[in-house]
Every structure is written in C-alpha cells, then in structure tokens.
Amino acid sequence: MPVRLALLALFRHPARTLLALLGIAVSAALLLDMVMLASGMRENFKGFLMLRGYQLRVAPKGTLPFDSDATIDSATALVAAISKLQGVIAVSPVLGAQVQTTAAGDSNVTAFTLGVIPDVQGDYEMIRGRDLTDSSSVVANERWLEATGHKLGDTVTLAIGYDPQLRTTVGARRFVVQGVARFYYIAATQPTLGMLLPTMQAMGGGARRDRVSLVMVKAADGVDAEVVRERIAAVSARISAISLEGATEAVEQRLGYFKQLALVLGSISLAVGVLLVTTLITISVNERAGEIAVLRAIGVAKGSIVWQVVMEGIVLTSVGAISGIGIGLITAQWLERILSDFPGLPTTFHFFVFQPRDAGIALAMLAAAGMLAGIYPAWRAASLPIAGTLRREAVA
Amino acid sequence: MTAIVEVRDLARDYSMGSGAVHALRGVSFDVQDGEWVAIVGPSGCGKSTLLNLLGAVDTPDAGSLTIAGERIDRMRDTDATAFRLRRIGFVFQRFYLMPALSAAENVELPMAEAKVSREARRARVQELLGYVGLGARAGHRPSQLSGGEQQRVAIARALANRPALLLADEPTGELDAATGLEMIELFRRLNRDGTTIIVVTHDAQMAAAAGRRIQMRDGAIVSGDAP
Amino acid sequence: MTVQWIAGLVAVMSCAAVVHAQVIDSAPARSPVVRSVALDARLATDHGLTIGDTVRISAAPGDSLAERAVVTALLARRADPSEIARQEYRARLHLDQLQRLISYGDRVDRFAVQSRGDRERTTLLDAINASAFGFRAWPSAEIAVRTSRTFQVVRRFNSAIGVITIVASAAFLLCILLLKIDERRRDVAALRMMGISANTIVKSVVIEAGIIALLGSMAGVAFGLIVARLVNWHFQGVYRTTLAFTLVTPQTVLFACLLSVLLGVVAGWVAARRLVGQPALTLLGR
Numbered sequence: 001m002p003v004r005l006a007l008l009a010l011f012r013h014p015a016r017t018l019l020a021l022l023g024i025a026v027s028a029a030l031l032l033d034m035v036m037l038a039s040g041m042r043e044n045f046k047g048f049l050m051l052r053g054y055q056l057r058v059a060p061k062g063t064l065p066f067d068s069d070a071t072i073d074s075a076t077a078l079v080a081a082i083s084k085l086q087g088v089i090a091v092s093p094v095l096g097a098q099v100q101t102t103a104a105g106d107s108n109v110t111a112f113t114l115g116v117i118p119d120v121q122g123d124y125e126m127i128r129g130r131d132l133t134d135s136s137s138v139v140a141n142e143r144w145l146e147a148t149g150h151k152l153g154d155t156v157t158l159a160i161g162y163d164p165q166l167r168t169t170v171g172a173r174r175f176v177v178q179g180v181a182r183f184y185y186i187a188a189t190q191p192t193l194g195m196l197l198p199t200m201q202a203m204g205g206g207a208r209r210d211r212v213s214l215v216m217v218k219a220a221d222g223v224d225a226e227v228v229r230e231r232i233a234a235v236s237a238r239i240s241a242i243s244l245e246g247a248t249e250a251v252e253q254r255l256g257y258f259k260q261l262a263l264v265l266g267s268i269s270l271a272v273g274v275l276l277v278t279t280l281i282t283i284s285v286n287e288r289a290g291e292i293a294v295l296r297a298i299g300v301a302k303g304s305i306v307w308q309v310v311m312e313g314i315v316l317t318s319v320g321a322i323s324g325i326g327i328g329l330i331t332a333q334w335l336e337r338i339l340s341d342f343p344g345l346p347t348t349f350h351f352f353v354f355q356p357r358d359a360g361i362a363l364a365m366l367a368a369a370g371m372l373a374g375i376y377p378a379w380r381a382a383s384l385p386i387a388g389t390l391r392r393e394a395v396a
Numbered sequence: 397m398t399a400i401v402e403v404r405d406l407a408r409d410y411s412m413g414s415g416a417v418h419a420l421r422g423v424s425f426d427v428q429d430g431e432w433v434a435i436v437g438p439s440g441c442g443k444s445t446l447l448n449l450l451g452a453v454d455t456p457d458a459g460s461l462t463i464a465g466e467r468i469d470r471m472r473d474t475d476a477t478a479f480r481l482r483r484i485g486f487v488f489q490r491f492y493l494m495p496a497l498s499a500a501e502n503v504e505l506p507m508a509e510a511k512v513s514r515e516a517r518r519a520r521v522q523e524l525l526g527y528v529g530l531g532a533r534a535g536h537r538p539s540q541l542s543g544g545e546q547q548r549v550a551i552a553r554a555l556a557n558r559p560a561l562l563l564a565d566e567p568t569g570e571l572d573a574a575t576g577l578e579m580i581e582l583f584r585r586l587n588r589d590g591t592t593i594i595v596v597t598h599d600a601q602m603a604a605a606a607g608r609r610i611q612m613r614d615g616a617i618v619s620g621d622a623p
Numbered sequence: 624m625t626v627q628w629i630a631g632l633v634a635v636m637s638c639a640a641v642v643h644a645q646v647i648d649s650a651p652a653r654s655p656v657v658r659s660v661a662l663d664a665r666l667a668t669d670h671g672l673t674i675g676d677t678v679r680i681s682a683a684p685g686d687s688l689a690e691r692a693v694v695t696a697l698l699a700r701r702a703d704p705s706e707i708a709r710q711e712y713r714a715r716l717h718l719d720q721l722q723r724l725i726s727y728g729d730r731v732d733r734f735a736v737q738s739r740g741d742r743e744r745t746t747l748l749d750a751i752n753a754s755a756f757g758f759r760a761w762p763s764a765e766i767a768v769r770t771s772r773t774f775q776v777v778r779r780f781n782s783a784i785g786v787i788t789i790v791a792s793a794a795f796l797l798c799i800l801l802l803k804i805d806e807r808r809r810d811v812a813a814l815r816m817m818g819i820s821a822n823t824i825v826k827s828v829v830i831e832a833g834i835i836a837l838l839g840s841m842a843g844v845a846f847g848l849i850v851a852r853l854v855n856w857h858f859q860g861v862y863r864t865t866l867a868f869t870l871v872t873p874q875t876v877l878f879a880c881l882l883s884v885l886l887g888v889v890a891g892w893v894a895a896r897r898l899v900g901q902p903a904l905t906l907l908g909r
Contacts, residue, residue: 008496033787067711237685264854272791291494300477300481386448
C-alpha cells in the first residue's frame with residue numbers, strides 16, 4: 001500500500017513529476033559521467049598499456065617512456081641482461097626519433113619513427129600490407145600516407161638529420177612502404193613510421209648507436225610483475241623500471257586535474273539532485289497536510305506515512321537515475337570526442353569507460369540521496385498536530 | 397449496559413495571542429455500549445474539541461478519558477495511533493477520502509495498516525460497501541461519487557477494523573437535506589446493529605434521531621450528561 | 624658535508640635531457656668557474672634549497688663528470704593544466720654546460736630568433752624555411768596557438784559541462800517555480816472570484832517569478848564566487864600553481880542571471896496560464 005500511495009502521489013501532478021524526473025536524469029547523467037571519468041581513465045590506461053601483454057617498461061632514469069629525447073646506451077647488453085632475468089619471457093627494445101621525408105611539392109614531413117624488432121614489438125598492429133621484413137622496409141600510419149601523398153608500395157627517401165654546414169641530410173636512405181599500421185600509443189594525427197631497430201640506430205650514426213628509448217618487458221604468467229621490476233631496476237643505475245601500477249599512477253597524476261574536476265562536479269550534481277527532491281517532496285507533502293492528518297486520524301502510524309513519502313523520493317530518484325544512465329552514456333561520448341583532441345593523445349586511450357559498476361555506484365548514490373531527501377519533510381508532516389491540521393485544512 | 401466511554405473532568409485550553417481559550421471546562425459524562433449520543437451546541441462551544449479528544453487525536457490538559465477500558469489521556473502518540481486504528485472509527489464532515497484511491501481501496505486502507513490479510517480485506521470491503529449500499533461503486537474514485545456516496549464510503553472506512561466506537565463530526569454538514577436523511581437512516585441502522593456512535597452535529601434531525609443529546613455551551617455540558 | 628641526491632631534474636632551456644643534481648650544502652670551491660643554474664621552485668621547497676646554494680649536476684647519479692653550479696634563480700611552474708600535475712622537476716642551465724653534461728655535442732633542439740620588425744620577420748621566416756631541411760621556423764604567436772591546444776580542449780570540455788549543468792538547472796528551476804506557483808491556487812481562485820482579470824493575475828505571477836529568479840541568481844552568484852575562491856585555493860595548494868581553476872567573470876554572471884530570469888519568467892507564465900485556465904471553483908477543490 002505505501003508503494004501504491006507513493007506512485008499515485010507522484011502521478012497526481014504529471015507535469016511537475018516529469019520536470020523533476022528530467023532534472024534528476026540530467027543530474028544522474030552528469031554524476032555517471034564524472035564517476036566514469038574518475039575511474040575510467042585508470043582502467044582504460046591499464047588496458048591500454050597491456051594491449052600486447054607487456055607489463056613493464058624500462059626508460060631512461062627518472063623519466064616515463066618518450067617523456068623526453070633521452071635514450072639508454074649499451075642497449076644490446078641491457079636487453080641481454082633483462083632477457084636472462086628470472087620470470088622474463090619477452091623483451092622488446094624500441095628507439096624513437098624524428099625522421100624527415102620529402103612530400104609532394106618539395107615540402108618536408110616530419111614523422112615520429114619507431115625502430116622495433118617485429119617479432120617482439122608491442123607498438124602497432126598491421127592493417128594492410130606486410131610487416132617489416134628487411135632493412136629497406138617501413139610501415140606507415142594513415143596520417144603519414146595522407147601527409148606525404150605516398151601509398152603502399154612506394155619507394156621513399158627518409159633522413160634522420162640535417163647538416164646545416166654541408167646543407168645536406170644525414171642518414172638518408174631509401175625505403176619501401178611495405179605496410180600500413182595502427183600505432184597504439186601515438187596520436188592518429190601524428191605521421192608515424194616503423195622500421196627495423198638496427199636500421200634506425202644505423203641511420204642515426206654515432207648519436208644513436210646501440211641506444212634505445214624504451215624497453216618493454218613481458219613477465220611470465222603467474223610471476224609477480226613487481227618482483228621482476230625490482231630485478232630489472234637492479235640491472236643498471238641509468239634506467240627506471242616502471243610497472244603497470246607505477247605508470248598508471250604517473251599518468252593519473254598528470255591527468256589528476258580531470259579526476260579532481262570529476263569529484264567536484266559529481267558532488268555538486270548529487271547535491272543539486274538532493275536539493276530538488278527535497279524541495280519537491282516538501283511542497284508535495286505540505287499540499288497534502290490535510291490528507292496526512294486524516295491518515296493519522298484513522299490510525300495510520302507515523303512510520304507508515306514517513307515510509308510512503310520516502311518511497312516517493314526513492315521512486316523519483318530511481319526512475320530519474322535509470323533514465324539518466326542513457327543520457328549519461330550519450331553525453332560521455334560527446335565529452336570523449338572533446339577530450340580526444342588533447343595533443344599527443346594515443347588513439348587507443350579513452351577518458352570515459354563505462355563499467356556496470358560505475359552505473360551501480362551512481363544509481364546507489366542517487367537512490368540513497370532520494371531516500372534521505374524525503375525523510376525530513378515526511379517526518380515533519382507526520383508529526384503535525386492532527387486536530388490543528390484538520391481544523392486548518394477545513395478552514396482553508 | 398457497560399460504559400464504553402468514561403469522561404471525567406476533561407479540560408482543554410488553547411493559547412491564542414495574549415490569553416488562553418478554555419475550549420473545554422471540566423466535562424464529565426459516560427456513554428454506554430450500544431448508545432447513540434449526539435453532542436449539540438452553538439459554534440465554538442467545544443463540541444469538535446471534545447470529539448477530537450474522544451478520538452485520541454488531541455490530548456487533554458486535565459481530566460481523564462477511558463474508552464473500552466483504556467486510559468486514552470495518558471497514551472503516547474504511537475499507542476494512541478494504534479488505538480485509533482483498531483478501536484475508533486472516524487467520520488469527518490468533509491469525508492477526507494484519498495482522491496487517488498478507489499472506494500474499495502479507501503475502505504481497505506485501515507485494514508492494510510492493521511496487517512489484515514488480503515483475502516480478509518477484500519471480503520470485508522465487499523461486506524461493508526454492500527452494507528452502505530455501494531457494492532456496485534467499489535471501483536469508482538471519490539471524484540466520481542456524489543457527496544452522499546462519498547460519506548457512505550467514509551463510514552465504511554471507519555467501520556473497517558470493527559471499532560468499539562464510531563465518532564462522527566458533522567456527518568451531514570456537506571450534504572443536502574435528502575441525502576442527509578439517508579445518512580441519518582444509515583446511522584440508525586448502524587446503531588441498531590450494535591455500533592456505539594457519538595455524533596457532533598448542528599443538524600436538528602440528526603440530533604433528534606440519536607438516543608441521547610448532550611447539550612454544550614462555552615466548553616461545558618449544560619444538559620444530557622447522564623443517560 | 625651533507626650530500627643529497629636529487630634525481631629527475633629535467634632541463635628545458637634548449638634541450639631536453641635528464642640530469643641529476645647533487646646538493647652540496649657548503650662546499651669549498653674546487654673549480655674556479657662555477658656556473659649558475661635556475662631550479663624548479665618546487666625542488667627548492669622540497670629539498671630546502673635557496674638561492675646561493677651550490678649543487679653538483681651530472682647526467683647520471685655518481686657520474687665523475689659532474690659539474691658544480693650555483694642556484695641563482697628559482698623557476699615557477701607554468702600554469703598549464705597538462706603540466707601542473709607532473710611531478711618531475713625542471714631546471715635551466717647554460718647551454719654549453721648542458722651540452723657537455725649530456726654529451727649532446729654542438730646540437731640544440733630549437734632556436735629562438737628575434738627580428739627587427741613584422742616585415743623583417745616574414746622575410747626571415749621565408750628565408751629560414753627555404754634553406755632548412757629537417758627543421759622549420761614558426762612565428763612565436765603560432766607556437767603559442769599550437770601549444771595552447773590543451774587550454775582549448777579544457778575550455779571546450781568545461782563549456783560542455785556547463786551546458787549539461789544549465790540543462791539540469793533549467794529543469795530544476797522550472798519544476799520548483801511551477802510547484803511554488805501551484806501552491807497559490809487558492810489565492811488565484813479567490814482573486815478570480817473577486818473579478819480580477821486573468822491577464823492581471825498572469826502579469827503579477829510573471830513579475831513575481833522573475834524577481835524570485837533574479838534574487839535567486841544573485842544569491843547563486845555570491846555562492847559561486849565563494850565556491851570559486853575555495854576551489855582555487857584548494858587546487859592551487861594541491862598543485863602548487865598559480866593556474867586559476869575557476870573564474871567568475873562579468874560575462875558569466877550576466878549570462879547566468881539573464882538565463883535564470885528568462886527561465887523564471889517562462890515558468891511563471893506557463894504556471895500562471897495553467898491556473899487561470901481552470902475554473903475558480905476547481906482551484907478551490909470543489
């Protein structure tokens with residue numbers, strides 16, 4: 001009976017109830033988006049790093065991968081030492097550098113290029129064509145093809161530097177564009193190439209001989225990655241070994257602005273939702289003071305009346321919150337499109353990741369808020385003196 | 397006959413601005429089981445205040461009030477509420493039916509609160525609506541019923557939990573003369589069937605139909621306090 | 624002599640590198656030439672450094688080729704949302720010292736060129752781009768635009784949040800005003816029964832709703848100003864930055880007030896018209 005009375009009370013004024021539901025739905029949507037933003041980045045980034053199963057990264061001391069142009073020297077020895085460590089099943093060294101190519105009309109296109117070992121690389125997936133096979137092959141992303149006007153199968157000249165005194169390129173070589181790839185960790189708007197690591201090192205001359213920017217390490221299943229990380233860190237004082245957790249934490253710190261923003265906005269939308277429900281219930285209850293007094297007069301307990309009014313609040317916020325999930329998913333896509341414009345953001349990274357748990361959290365918070373919002377006005381109304389209220393309502 | 401209502405020196409004051417208004421001044425009377433008592437008097441004489449105290453919706457400032465063997469004046473709010481649910485039936489001048497519920501659901505309301513089973517509730521609703529002549533209107537909302545029909549539903553609701561005492565505050569106040577007469581006839585039938593009734597009324601015909609009249613003036617009983 | 628290792632300085636002046644700094648609290652001068660260095664103010668705060676302290680800088684911890692430098696300035700972190708949360712420290716060294724320390728040779732990452740005037744700048748840009756291979760010259764203004772993309776993204780994000788908040792607030796405002804005006808149904812009924820015209824009632828309700836909305840929005844602005852201060856105080860403390868996280872400008876105040884008054888007037892009109900459209904006795908519940 002209390003549920004039925006609660007529902008009937010809500011439907012008595014459909015326009016008002018619908019507006020309240022709309023307000024709560026939008027609040028719920030914003031709350032869901034903020035919960036997704038606060039927790040999604042972390043989960044997404046973890047998944048993002050684990051795309052090819054490499055749990056650990058090794059970078060120059062004190063940096064994160066590709067944070068700077070710093071490189072690690074004696075790469076061959078380092079890779080060999082890491083490969084011998086207990087628990088390591090794969091090691092992928094990577095060298096990154098800017099490479100120049102001549103495009104149509106004699107303009108230059110600067111591409112960010114990764115030198116990799118194809119068998120163990122964890123930086124890209126092939127979309128079409130063939131992977132790297134020899135020192136004259138490159139793979140490119142769509143953006144590079146667009147920027148240079150080249151296509152699959154073309155022969156191109158790539159240079160790694162420029163000597164202004166001799167006014168000539170340094171390390172220029174001819175390559176065949178053998179395949180088109182999608183680079184996981186690089187923005188889609190950045191022209192990008194991949195070539196064999198030794199080729200890249202050779203092109204750089206002395207500056208890049210036996211150097212790498214990053215080493216990715218895969219630990220065996222069942223092995224504690226943190227233990228492997230410690231073993232790697234002990235190999236050399238010039239490197240930092242970064243685990244999944246460490247990398248996630250570092251990125252979270254950098255994107256901490258958004259997490260804080262999410263917390264602030266989420267709290268505000270929850271507070272506003274509570275305020276609306278409280279106001280609505282209070283006014284609704286005041287309008288029905290006479291009815292409530294009659295219910296009390298015929299023997300309905302105070303608790304039953306409070307429960308009925310609280311049910312109204314719960315129904316209102318629950319229905320609004322469920323509608324808000326749909327709206328929240330749509331607005332999350334809109335916000336994601338805005339944030340994906342961040343310079344240098346990898347294509348596979350997402351800010352908003354929907355997890356059913358997030359929806360559950362948002363719903364639960366709003367339902368609890370709805371319940372709390374109804375308690376005080378309900379208690380006040382049920383505690384009004386019966387005789388006085390009936391007299392007042394009769395006079396009115 | 398046993399006294400189902402015992403009122404001794406009941407007093408009730410209200411503070412109004414600078415002074416107090418003595419709505420009831422030491423009222424004493426008994427009502428026997430199965431009696432039909434009408435409380436009459438001019439406006440402001442304390443009739444409704446007395447009815448509210450009898451219905452445990454208000455608390456006296458002095459005196460004692462016993463209904464069906466229980467001291468009402470000393471009850472806590474939760475006990476008074478439970479008492480009203482099971483032992484008192486209230487009929488109001490303005491009916492006060494729940495507008496969103498049907499006639500049957502309005503009658504069912506006190507039984508649902510008293511945790512009566514659904515089957516028992518349904519049976520009792522049918523019985524009561526039949527008794528008041530509205531068996532065919534069970535599914536109608538109050539807005540679809542006339543004033544007299546609404547009052548009949550209100551009476552059926554008041555009888556739902558088989559109360560020891562039926563209290564009615566100006567039950568014909570909102571009804572036309574013909575409907576008022578029908579209401580009086582219904583009350584007569586109720587009383588004949590054993591219901592103890594106390595009615596506050598301005599209606600001379602309602603007062604005349606009752607077995608006893610208690611006349612009040614300025615918060616005190618002037619006549620009729622003894623059966 | 625107390626020695627502290629500080630790892631992770633990032634030099635930003637003219638090339639990116641990782642160097643390490645060893646702080647020497649009081650060190651006798653070994654080399655006659657001790658260069659100056661500007662350190663991140665956070666680093667100074669975190670490790671108790673001040674201007675005048677001598678530090679030893681190297682490319683790797685314990686490197687024998689470390690050089691000494693005197694702290695002559697402290698650097699404040701740029702107020703950029705994408706940078707404020709970064710933990711690494713920054714420093715500025717003399718170019719040749721940094722090149723030497725990280726074995727960079729005679730190389731830099733970029734040049735800054737100052738021209739005599741706008742016309743000369745354009746000629747200069749064309750000349751550099753025509754002769755260069757492997758690098759490009761950009762006007763500083765264009766660099767500023769490109770590097771401000773983070774600000775633009777954040778601005779658009781915040782605007783989107785603002786739009787969503789406005790939609791929610793609009794629904795709330797309409798709902799609550801409808802409720803408040805609906806509460807007055809008996810008053811409206813009495814006025815109609817007295818012979819007051821529907822138009823008069825609608826006008827008075829609309830004016831009242833507008834005033835409530837205006838007063839409410841002014842209270843909201845005051846509240847917003849307080850919250851903005853609190854937010855800035857909190858986040859500037861957390862991130863040790865001068866970045867203003869939230870800003871209440873005259874434009875936003877005007878926009879908020881105008882929008883809320885408009886919504887209030889619309890809600891008032893809708894509610895009033897609903898009420899005056901019903902018969903007076905119905906409003907009285909008869």
